[in-house]
Each structure stands twice: as structure tokens, then as C-alpha cells.
Amino acid sequence: SGTVVVTQTKGTAGAVMDGAKINNAKEIIAHASDDTDILSVIGTVNIAGKAAVGAGVAYTEIGGDSDDKEKAEQHVTAEIKNSTINSDGADSTVEVKAKDEARVINVAIGVGGAGNVAVQGASATTLINKTTSAEMNNTGVEADETGSKKADVTVDAQNDSEITSSASTVAAASQGAGVGAGIAVNRIIQQTNAAVNGGTMNVNNLTVNANATPRIENIGVGGGIAGQGAGISGSVAVNMIENDVTAHIGSGATIVADGTVGVVATSDEQIANYAGQLAVGGIGAGVGVSVSVNQIAGTTSATVGGEKEDATSVVAKGNDSLTTDTVINVDINDDEKSEIHNTLIDDETVAMTKVIDRQNEERSGLIVDASSTRDLKSFLITAGVAGEGAGVTGTVNVNMIDGATSAGITNTNVNNVDDAGNVFVNAGDYSNMSGFVGSAAVGGIGAGVGLASDTNTINRKVTASVDKSDIKAQGFEVDADSAQGISSFGVGAGAAGVGGGAAGVVTVTELNNTTKAMLNNSKVNANTVSIKANHTGIVNAGNVSLGGAGLGVGAGLAVGVLKDNSITEVTVKGNDAEEDTITASGDVTIAATNTAVVKPVISANGVGVFGGVAGATSINNLNSTVKTNIEDVGITSTGGSISGTADNTFNVKAYMGTIGGGA
Numbered sequence: 001s002g003t004v005v006v007t008q009t010k011g012t013a014g015a016v017m018d019g020a021k022i023n024n025a026k027e028i029i030a031h032a033s034d035d036t037d038i039l040s041v042i043g044t045v046n047i048a049g050k051a052a053v054g055a056g057v058a059y060t061e062i063g064g065d066s067d068d069k070e071k072a073e074q075h076v077t078a079e080i081k082n083s084t085i086n087s088d089g090a091d092s093t094v095e096v097k098a099k100d101e102a103r104v105i106n107v108a109i110g111v112g113g114a115g116n117v118a119v120q121g122a123s124a125t126t127l128i129n130k131t132t133s134a135e136m137n138n139t140g141v142e143a144d145e146t147g148s149k150k151a152d153v154t155v156d157a158q159n160d161s162e163i164t165s166s167a168s169t170v171a172a173a174s175q176g177a178g179v180g181a182g183i184a185v186n187r188i189i190q191q192t193n194a195a196v197n198g199g200t201m202n203v204n205n206l207t208v209n210a211n212a213t214p215r216i217e218n219i220g221v222g223g224g225i226a227g228q229g230a231g232i233s234g235s236v237a238v239n240m241i242e243n244d245v246t247a248h249i250g251s252g253a254t255i256v257a258d259g260t261v262g263v264v265a266t267s268d269e270q271i272a273n274y275a276g277q278l279a280v281g282g283i284g285a286g287v288g289v290s291v292s293v294n295q296i297a298g299t300t301s302a303t304v305g306g307e308k309e310d311a312t313s314v315v316a317k318g319n320d321s322l323t324t325d326t327v328i329n330v331d332i333n334d335d336e337k338s339e340i341h342n343t344l345i346d347d348e349t350v351a352m353t354k355v356i357d358r359q360n361e362e363r364s365g366l367i368v369d370a371s372s373t374r375d376l377k378s379f380l381i382t383a384g385v386a387g388e389g390a391g392v393t394g395t396v397n398v399n400m401i402d403g404a405t406s407a408g409i410t411n412t413n414v415n416n417v418d419d420a421g422n423v424f425v426n427a428g429d430y431s432n433m434s435g436f437v438g439s440a441a442v443g444g445i446g447a448g449v450g451l452a453s454d455t456n457t458i459n460r461k462v463t464a465s466v467d468k469s470d471i472k473a474q475g476f477e478v479d480a481d482s483a484q485g486i487s488s489f490g491v492g493a494g495a496a497g498v499g500g501g502a503a504g505v506v507t508v509t510e511l512n513n514t515t516k517a518m519l520n521n522s523k524v525n526a527n528t529v530s531i532k533a534n535h536t537g538i539v540n541a542g543n544v545s546l547g548g549a550g551l552g553v554g555a556g557l558a559v560g561v562l563k564d565n566s567i568t569e570v571t572v573k574g575n576d577a578e579e580d581t582i583t584a585s586g587d588v589t590i591a592a593t594n595t596a597v598v599k600p601v602i603s604a605n606g607v608g609v610f611g612g613v614a615g616a617t618s619i620n621n622l623n624s625t626v627k628t629n630i631e632d633v634g635i636t637s638t639g640g641s642i643s644g645t646a647d648n649t650f651n652v653k654a655y656m657g658t659i660g661g662g663a
Contacts, residue, residue: 318421
């Protein structure tokens with residue numbers, strides 16, 4: 001028997017003003033929203049004297065099934081375009097806001113029991129593909145009223161998605177085979193955009209904000225039990241997030257703000273995957289397999305101006321402030337305060353609800369800030385038991401993080417007035433990844449073989465840049481900051497009372513990170529100038545294998561491979577030292593810093609009456625480039641220091657041990 005539930009939604013929500021002429025309005029509002037909640041819970045129970053076969057399928061779509069972000073079929077759009085706005089006195093507001101919230105709970109559970117053969121399957125699939133956009137295009141606000149500080153203008157896009165999923169099965173047969181299999185596939189693709197293009201604005205404050213928070217939680221439990229014969233249990237989980245977030249001012253916009261101009265893009269992505277499998281064969285075989293693939297990818301960017309756009313002009317005098325939640329604490333010397341994993345196993349690395357926390361920061365002037373965080377946790381435990389015969393288990397976990405975070409000012413005149421405010425260009429990129437796999441196999445008389453593999457890779461590019469621009473500021477800051485924390489732990493155990501016990505564990509960790517802060521072909525006149533790039537990479541990896549046999553041979557093998565490639569660089573470059581200049585009344589600081597911390601722990605053990613064999617290998621390859629490059633730029637400080645530094649720090653602590661024993 002079988003049960004299938006299919007749910008599909010798609011649609012468009014839009015609030016658009018085009019060609020409007022608005023005068024003497026206290027509030028101008030263009031809001032669009034979509035709120036979707038889907039709950040699908042199915043259960044199948046099959047009981048038969050001889051054979052029971054059953055399956056349950058829960059399938060949900062929001063915005064279509066395409067994996068192409070350009071083919072999303074759910075859109076939320078708020079826009080004011082080709083319009084003129086004149087507000088009504090002080091404390092007026094202009095709001096363009098788009099918000100999409102989607103929450104899906106997808107659960108498939110199956111139970112099967114029979115005398116001879118019981119086969120039970122469950123599948124839960126959730127696919128989300130949507131876009132959210134808030135824009136003001138070719139629209140003027142107090143365009144003819146130079147120096148006006150009446151209105152606070154907000155362009156805001158929010159895009160949230162949450163999937164809770166489970167595909168769990170139990171199949172039992174007294175004789176023959178008990179087979180349980182669960183498959184979970186979850187995918188979120190979303191684009192979030194907030195932009196101001198063209199137009200002239202004389203305002204109090206302007207905030208262009210884009211935020212996205214995609215989240216996947218998956219739990220899978222399975223069991224295959226046979227009194228005589230084979231107990232087979234398997235699970236496959238695929239969880240994927242592709243998340244693009246953009247905040248932008250450009251295409252010839254002219255902005256004059258008495259207070260603050262904020263261009264802020266933030267993203268917080270999370271995958272939490274937990275699975276457990278048990279296969280039992282009284283006489284025969286207990287075979288358990290768990291496979292998980294988890295991927296987070298996407299770009300987060302905050303920009304002003306552009307290479308192919310008309311020149312943009314922004315004045316932010318800084319007489320009012322903006323609070324952003326873009327501060328992430330990274331302190332390798334204080335585990336309690338640091339948001340980046342610095343231990344192998346603790347509450348932060350294990351708990352589903354633990355994510356990177358943000359802190360608030362209050363600033364004034366022009367703020368261009370892109371900040372992204374990722375938390376990826378995957379825990380798999382597989383066990384196979386056979387009273388007489390073979391217990392065999394395999395557990396494979398693959399975690400991948402890819403993408404980029406960037407903040408930049410290009411082809412823009414900033415603060416071409418005497419009373420200039422601060423200018424901040426910040427790109428922050430932070431990732432935590434936890435992969436824990438356990439594989440245990442027990443054969444009373446026969447063989448126990450347990451194999452486990454955990455692979456974790458991070459590939460991120462982080463850039464903060466100013467290019468082809470003319471900037472005046474009180475304080476001028478260009479800062480690129482990135483940090484990754486990986487906790488990887490694999491355990492394999494194979495045991496047999498009489499016969500052979502074998503266990504093998506492999507962990508592979510690879511980090512490829514580029515962190516750059518750049519000032520190119522630009523002129524800066526400020527009180528203080530700070531251009532910095534900072535990268536922190538932390539890896540905690542543990543491998544434990546145990547092969548044991550009471551009367552026989554025990555073999556254990558553990559292999560750990562780490563590769564860390566990082567580039568941390570600050571570039572200050574011009575075409576002509578007479579034209580491309582930095583002029584400061586205080587300090588000019590140019591600095592690149594890299595810190596790598598690696599702590600592998602590996603143990604292999606093999607014990608048996610007739611022989612014990614154990615082997616452990618740890619391979620750590622650390623390659624880093626850290627540099628500051630100053631070329632064809634004139635730098636002047638009338639009352640402070642000028643410094644250029646590059647610092648690289650490695651901290652490696654490796655612990656290994658093997659035990660091989662036999663009578």
C-alpha cells in the first residue's frame with residue numbers, strides 16, 4: 001500500500017507606483033507581502049502474515065520545481081518608479097517594502113511488519129524557488145529642495161524560508177528480510193534585492209536593506225529487522241540552499257542625506273541534518289547505510305555605483321545614525337564569546353538551535369555593509385548487528401559551503417561637501433560547519449565491518465573595495481573580515497565474537513578562502529584611513545576506529561586529511577601617484593592578517609586473539625598568502641602615522657595514537 005500527498009503553490013504579490021506625483025504626504029507606502037504555511041504529515045502502516053510492502057511520499061513545491069533561480073514562479077515586488085515625491089514637513093516617511101515568508105513541515109513515516117518479507121519506504125521532498133524585490137527607480141524625493149531633511153526613506157526586502165523535514169521507516173520480518181529506506185530532499189533557492197536606481201533625493205536618512213534567512217532542518221530515523229535472514233536499513237538526505245542577497249544604490253542616483261545613508265545586505269543560512277539507522281539480523285546479516293549531502297551556496301553584496309553605470313553621487317553628513325546587526329564576535333582566545341567553532345564537540349557544535357549570533361552596531365555617515373553567516377550541522381549514526389553472520393555498516397557525509405560576500409563603492413563621488421560624515425565599506429563572511437559520523441557493526445559469529453567517512457569543504461571569496469571614486473570623510477574604513485570554524489568527528493567500530501572485526505574512518509577537510517580589501521584608482525581625503533583584511537580559519541578534526549574480535553582478527557584504520565589554502569590581501573593601487581592619493585590628518589593603517597588553527601586527533605585500534613592491526617595517518621597541508629601591496633599612490637598624513645603590515649600565524653596541535661593487540 002502507499003500514500004502520496006502533493007502540494008504546489010506559486011504566485012505573484014506586487015505593490016507598484018508608476019509615474020505618480022505625490023505632494024504634501026506624511027507617509028508614502030508601497031508594501032507587498034506573501035506568507036505561506038504548509039503542513040504535510042503522512043503515515044503508512046502495513047502488517048501482513050507473509051509479505052508487507054508500503055511507501056509514503058510527501059511532496060511540496062513553492063515557486064516551481066526548477067533548480068534555475070531565473071525560473072522562480074513566486075515573486076513579491078514593491079516598487080516606486082518614475083515618480084516625484086514631496087513630503088509634508090519633518091518626520092515624513094517613504095517606505096518601499098517587500099516581504100516573503102514560507103514555512104513548510106513535511107513528514108513521511110512508514111511502519112511495516114510481516115512473517116517473511118517487510119519492505120517499507122518513505123520520501124519527503126520540499127522545493128522552494130522565489131524572489132523578493134523592493135526598489136525605487138528614477139524617483140525624486142524633495143528633488144528640488146536642496147538641503148531638505150524632511151523624509152526618512154526606507155527600501156527594504158525580506159526573504160525568509162524554513163523547511164522542517166523527516167522521512168523515517170521501520171520494517172520487521174520474523175524470517176526473510178526486513179528492509180527500511182528513507183529519502184529526504186530539501187532545496188531552497190531564493191533571491192532578495194533592495195535597490196535605488198537613478199533619481200535625486202534630499203532626505204534625512206536613506207536605508208537600502210536586503211535580508212534573507214533560509215533554514216533547513218531534517219531528521220531521519222530508520223530500522224530494518226529480521227529474525228532469520230537480512231535486516232537492511234538505509235537513508236539518503238540531500239539538503240541544498242542557494243541564496244543571493246543584494247542591496248544597491250546606482251545608475252546615476254544623486255543622494256544628499258543630513259543623517260545616514262545605509263546600504264546593507266545580510267544573510268543567515270542554516271542546515272541541520274540528523275539521521276540514525278539500525279539494521280538487525282538474528283541469523284544472517286544486519287546491513288545499514290546512511291548517506292548525506294549538504295550544500296550552502298550564494299552571494300551577499302552591498303554596493304554603491306557600478307562600472308557600467310552612470311556616475312553616482314552620495315552625501316551623508318552623519319547628523320543621525322543607523323543601527324545594524326552586522327557585528328560577529330571572532331575571538332580564538334575566548335570560546336565563550338566567540339561565535340566561530342573552536343572545539344571538537346560541545347553544545348555549540350551539536351545543538352540544532354545554535355547559530356551564529358549577531359550584535360548591533362550604531363554608526364553614522366555612509367555605510368556600505370555586506371554580512372553573511374552560515375551554520376551547517378550534519379550528524380549520522382548507523383548500526384548493523386547480526387547474531388550469526390555479518391554486521392556491515394557504511395556512513396558517508398559530505399558538507400559543502402561555496403559563494404561570496406562583497407561590499408563596494410565604484411565610480412561614485414562621496415561627500416563632495418565641507419561637512420562630510422564617515423564612510424564605511426565592510427564585508428563580513430562567517431561559517432560554522434559540524435560533521436559527525438558514527439558507524440558500528442557487530443557480528444556475534446562471523447564478521448563486523450564498520451566504515452565511516454566525513455568530508456567538509458568551504459570555498460568563499462570576501463571582498464571590500466573602493467574603485468574609481470572620489471571620497472571625503474571624517475573616518476574612512478574599508479574592511480574585509482572572514483572566519484570559518486570546522487568540527488569534524490568520525491567513529492567506526494567493527495566487532496565480532498568469533499571471526500573478524502574491521503573498522504575504517506576517513507575525514508577530509510578543505511578550506512579555500514580569499515579575503516581582500518582594496519582601494520583602487522581613487523582619491524581619499526579623511527581624518528583617519530583604515531584598510532584591512534582579516535581571515536581566521538579553525539579546524540578541529542577527530543578520527544577513532546576500533547576493530548575487535550574475541551576469537552579472530554581485529555583491524556582498525558583512521559585517516560585524516562586537511563588542506564587549507566587562504567589568500568589574505570590588501571591592495572592600495574593607482575595609475576598616477578599625483579592623482580590617486582590618500583590624504584589624512586591622522587593615522588593611515590593598511591594591514592592584512594591571517595590566523596590558522598588546526599587540531600587533529602586520530603586514534604586507530606585493532607584487537608583480536610589471533611591478531612590486531614591498527615593504522616593511523618594524519619596529513620595537514622597549510623598554504624597561505626598574506627600581503628599588503630601599495631603601488632602608484634600618494635599617501636600623506638599631516639598628524640599621524642602611516643603603516644603597512646602583513647601578519648601570518650599558524651597554530652597546529654596534532655594528537656595520534658594506535659593500539660594493535662593479539663594473543
